[in-house]
Amino acid sequence: MRDNVTAAPVVDRLALAMRASHVLVAIFVVAGLVFATVGVAMKDTFFLRLATEALIFAGLALSVDILLGYSGLLSLGQALYFGLGAYVAAVVLKEIPSFWVAMGAALVASLVVSILAGLIANRVRGVYFALVTFGLAQVAAKAVYNTRALGASDGMIGVPIVPIDLGVATVMSNSPAGFFLFTLAFIVVLYAISAYLLDTPFGRVLLAIRANERRVPSLGYSTRNARLAAYVLAAVVAALSGALYPMLRGFVSPELLFFTTSGNAVITVVTGGVGTLAGALYGSVILTVLKSVIGSMTEHHLIVIGLLFMVTVIFLPKGLMGFIRPSIERLIGGGSR
Amino acid sequence: MTAVLEVHDLSVAFGGIRAVDGVSFAAERNAITTIIGPNGAGKSTLFNLVSGLIPPDGGRVVLDGVDRTGEPPHLMQRAGLGRSFQITNLFFELTVFENLRLAAQRLENPMRFLLPVGRSDCALTRVDELIARFSLAEKTSELAGALSHGEQRRLEIAVALAAQPSVLLLDEPTQGMSHADTADTSKLIRGLAKDVTILLIEHDIGVVMDISDRIVVMHQGKKLAEGAPSTVRNDPAVKAAYFGHA
Ligand SMILES: Nc1ncnc2c1ncn2[C@@H]1O[C@H](COP(=O)(O)OP(=O)(O)OP(=O)(O)O)[C@@H](O)[C@H]1O
Ligand SMILES: [Mg+2]
Numbered sequence: 016m017r018d019n020v021t022a023a024p025v026v027d028r029l030a031l032a033m034r035a036s037h038v039l040v041a042i043f044v045v046a047g048l049v050f051a052t053v054g055v056a057m058k059d060t061f062f063l064r065l066a067t068e069a070l071i072f073a074g075l076a077l078s079v080d081i082l083l084g085y086s087g088l089l090s091l092g093q094a095l096y097f098g099l100g101a102y103v104a105a106v107v108l109k110e111i112p113s114f115w116v117a118m119g120a121a122l123v124a125s126l127v128v129s130i131l132a133g134l135i136a137n138r139v140r141g142v143y144f145a146l147v148t149f150g151l152a153q154v155a156a157k158a159v160y161n162t163r164a165l166g167a168s169d170g171m172i173g174v175p176i177v178p179i180d181l182g183v184a185t186v187m188s189n190s191p192a193g194f195f196l197f198t199l200a201f202i203v204v205l206y207a208i209s210a211y212l213l214d215t216p217f218g219r220v221l222l223a224i225r226a227n228e229r230r231v232p233s234l235g236y237s238t239r240n241a242r243l244a245a246y247v248l249a250a251v252v253a254a255l256s257g258a259l260y261p262m263l264r265g266f267v268s269p270e271l272l273f274f275t276t277s278g279n280a281v282i283t284v285v286t287g288g289v290g291t292l293a294g295a296l297y298g299s300v301i302l303t304v305l306k307s308v309i310g311s312m313t314e315h316h317l318i319v320i321g322l323l324f325m326v327t328v329i330f331l332p333k334g335l336m337g338f339i340r341p342s343i344e345r346l347i348g349g350g351s352r
Numbered sequence: 353m354t355a356v357l358e359v360h361d362l363s364v365a366f367g368g369i370r371a372v373d374g375v376s377f378a379a380e381r382n383a384i385t386t387i388i389g390p391n392g393a394g395k396s397t398l399f400n401l402v403s404g405l406i407p408p409d410g411g412r413v414v415l416d417g418v419d420r421t422g423e424p425p426h427l428m429q430r431a432g433l434g435r436s437f438q439i440t441n442l443f444f445e446l447t448v449f450e451n452l453r454l455a456a457q458r459l460e461n462p463m464r465f466l467l468p469v470g471r472s473d474c475a476l477t478r479v480d481e482l483i484a485r486f487s488l489a490e491k492t493s494e495l496a497g498a499l500s501h502g503e504q505r506r507l508e509i510a511v512a513l514a515a516q517p518s519v520l521l522l523d524e525p526t527q528g529m530s531h532a533d534t535a536d537t538s539k540l541i542r543g544l545a546k547d548v549t550i551l552l553i554e555h556d557i558g559v560v561m562d563i564s565d566r567i568v569v570m571h572q573g574k575k576l577a578e579g580a581p582s583t584v585r586n587d588p589a590v591k592a593a594y595f596g597h598a
Contacts, residue, residue, distance in 0.1 A: 028447055028493070030470060216457045216465050216472060223454050226443040232425035233403065233435055235458040235515060 029222070032291075033214050035343040039293035039336060040206055047199045055192045063191035067263050069303035070198045074205055074256020075276070076283040076295035078249040083281070084290030085213050086245040087225030089145045091277050092152030095132070096125050096250040098272030099155070100257030102165060105174045105267045114179040114188075114262070121258035122251060129250030133243045140228070149274065156272035170268030174261040188262040198259055202296065205252050210292055212248065221245050282320060286327045288334030297335055356381045356549040357433075357519050362401055362411035371397040373573035374411070379519065379566075384545050386552045386560050389570035390593070395553045396438050398570070399521050402551070403435045404428040416518065429458070434517030436508045438524045438553070444497030448488055448507060451496050452479045455514035478514060486510040486540075502533040509537075519549045526556055538563050561585065569593070 047066075054063040075097045082088040100121040107117040136147045159165050166172070176189040179197060186193040212218055220241045223231050231238045261267045270276065279302060287298025305323060309316040331338050355378035362375045372394045379385040387395045400406040402413055404425040412421045415431050423431070443451050453469070456478040464472055483489050486506050491499060496507060509525050525541065526534040538559045544550060545565075554560045560567065560581070567584040569577040571593045577584055584590055 027449065027470070029450060211468070212466065214468055216460065216467075216469055216475075219450070219454055219457065219469060222446070223443055226445050227441065230437075230441050230443065232405075233429055233512075234455050235426050235429035237424070237426045 029219070030214065031344050031348055032340065033210060034347055035340045036210065036291055036293040036336070038343050038347060039291075039340065040203065040296065043293065043296050044199065044203060047195075051192050051195055051199075054195070060191045063195045064263065065303060065307055066300070067191075067195045067198045068260075069300045070195070070202045070296075071256050071259050071263065072280070072283070072303060073296045073299035074202050074259075075253050075280045076287065076299050077202070077205060077209060077292060078253035078256070079280045080284045080287075080289060080292055080295045081209055081213070081249040081252065082245060083284060084292070085218065085225065086221045086242060087228075088140075088242065088245070089281070090136075090148040090249070091145045091274070091281065092148035092150070093249065093253050093280050094272050094274070094276035095148075095152035095155050096129065096253035097257035097260075097276060097280075098152075098159070098267075098269075099124055099128060100254030101260040101267045101271050102159065102171070103254075104258035105171050105261040106165075108174050108177060108261060109171070112175045112177050114177045117177070117262075118255060118258055121254045125250045125254030126247065129247045130243070133246040133250075137239060137242045137246060149277070152272060152277055153274070156269055156274075159272055160269045166267075168269060170266055170270075171261075172266040174265045174267070176265075177262060194263065198263075201259065202256070205255065206292055206296065209248070209252060213292075217241070217244070279320070282324045284334075286323065286334055288336030288338070288340065291334065291336035291340055293340075294334050294336035301335070354381050355379060356416060357402070357551065358412075358414040359398075359402060360412040360414070362398065362408050362413065364397060364401055364406060364409045370573045372401060372408075375568075375570070375573075375575045376411075377568045377575065377578055379549050379551050381549050382545055382547065383565035384541070384550045384552055384563055385566045385568060386554055386564040387568045387570060388554065388557075388560055389576070392572075393570040394573040395570055396523055397573075399435060399523050399551075399553065402428075403433055403521060429515065429517070432518035433521065434512040434515060434519070435521035436512040436523055436525060438527060440501075440504045440508050442496040442504060442507060442511065445495060447493055447495055448499070449479065449483075449492040451507060451511055452482050452488075452514055455511040456482070458515040478516070482510045482514060502529050505529055505533075506537065509540075513544065513548070517548060519551065520544065521551045523553045524555060525552070526554065526559060534559060 050066060075093055079090060079093050082090050103121045103124045104117040107120045132151050136144055139147055160168055176187060179186040179188060186197045188194050220231065220236050224238055224241060228238055260271065283298035283302050284295055286301060287294025305319060306316055309319045327334060357379040360376050362372055364372050375398060387398060389395055401408045404423050407422045412419055415433060420428060420431055453475055456475040457472065459474045459478055460472045483492055488507065491503060496504065499507065505525060509522060512520060526537050529537060534556060541550065542563045564581050567579065567581055568575060569584060569590050576593055577587045577590045
């Protein structure tokens, strides 16, 4: 890559860790493809759709990890953007059944809302940031809950099936395997964009903010701008993921905006591994499987999720990927920096 | 001689305490100007005012002929000011390499802000220079938090210097260092003054007399005296206020 000026080869740990995350995501994709093949062979619908839902929520978890893992910002209200994307897509699709118009609308809405909300939330840090993001999401949830035009507490049903025109092929949103594969690709693209941005000087500024925010301005960076950029990026990722929800389920409900949704995303990231990005994907699968398997046996599946959370925090404090990733790093390490 | 940094009548008060009270001085290009004074004299607060960490109540800060009073720290950095801290202020959970790379990042073309870090050639070249100059080659992959105190203080200077500032503010760089390290570091600082204007806060009076071109003495927020080392050493007011305690 570059001639070595110094004697000892320098290992850029952060770049290495990111490459290890790519490997883990590649494994995830392969597993997804195998799963889809088996699903199609067995003419399954239920599990393919459940897995698609897991992927959609993985996008929300990814957005939480961009904030928590890279900027050290705990958002307890990412459901705001997930729900925003879902509702905007639902409203648009009922008027104009176009996938790209719905996604574009979700993107624009999340940009506008996150810049405004980000200006408010980023005035504070730590616990206060968590509380402000929580509060903003609650306000939005209550507003939707009480808005008749948005279906109030019932939500909105009857979101039509849309064709997703990808140029080379068209996927129907009601095709279990097709939409699963599309969602898998979509979430991987969101992962790739996030991973790319976090591996740039911009991403390093975010890591610096997490490590020692007070020192960052003296390096020539406005921490306020950097944190706002991270917040907006996370919001867009959450909203674009959320926009897929009504396409999968045909409806949206205020629960998408509730604290349970935000809280589950945080649990997903902690279980999967904070600051790994890949952890958001694995964590979401684990959580979705637990929720549905245990949810079918008992109503008290929240207790199980709570226990899972505690067990992870105590025994795998860096989450599943935080535990596995170092071995991958050793495997692929030793190369260039 | 030309002044790179001028401070005019700078003041700030915390509650009732006038931490910095009408201080004026100028730092000449490629010289070492050292601020001395007893604990609580207002030296670090003066640095915070100059580097934009604290907005002043009054007075002016002029850098390279431009009035930059009250500008936030990130803009002061971009205007060419680098600083280190009295209490080691690094990214402890990042490696030495990453600390330096981050600090050198500003040298890179802003267009590369959203390109992979591995392509930041200017920054990476600068990191190599710093690693060599500050004898950190053995430590590049270690976490900053795992370094010895002396190494951390050295890295602290390197980080402040990384973006090639025109003015470098060093707040007690040798604080807590062994005798040998102090000697090495003061020699290093003297060497740096070849291409950067240095404003130094230093307690070790031997170092001060040895490497300073000019000394500003502070006491209770005010400037007590200013001049060449030999002049300041023999100033009766300085003797009473400062050397008397030392
Ligand atoms: N942020 C602050 N809030 C309130 N008081 C402060 C603050 N910073 C400094 N002070 C007070 O201002 C005075 C000057 O402090 P400063 O740290 O500038 O002294 P100093 O000359 O650097 O001392 P030292 O040699 O101990 O580092 C002290 O009385 C200190 O308590
Ligand atoms: Mg001080």
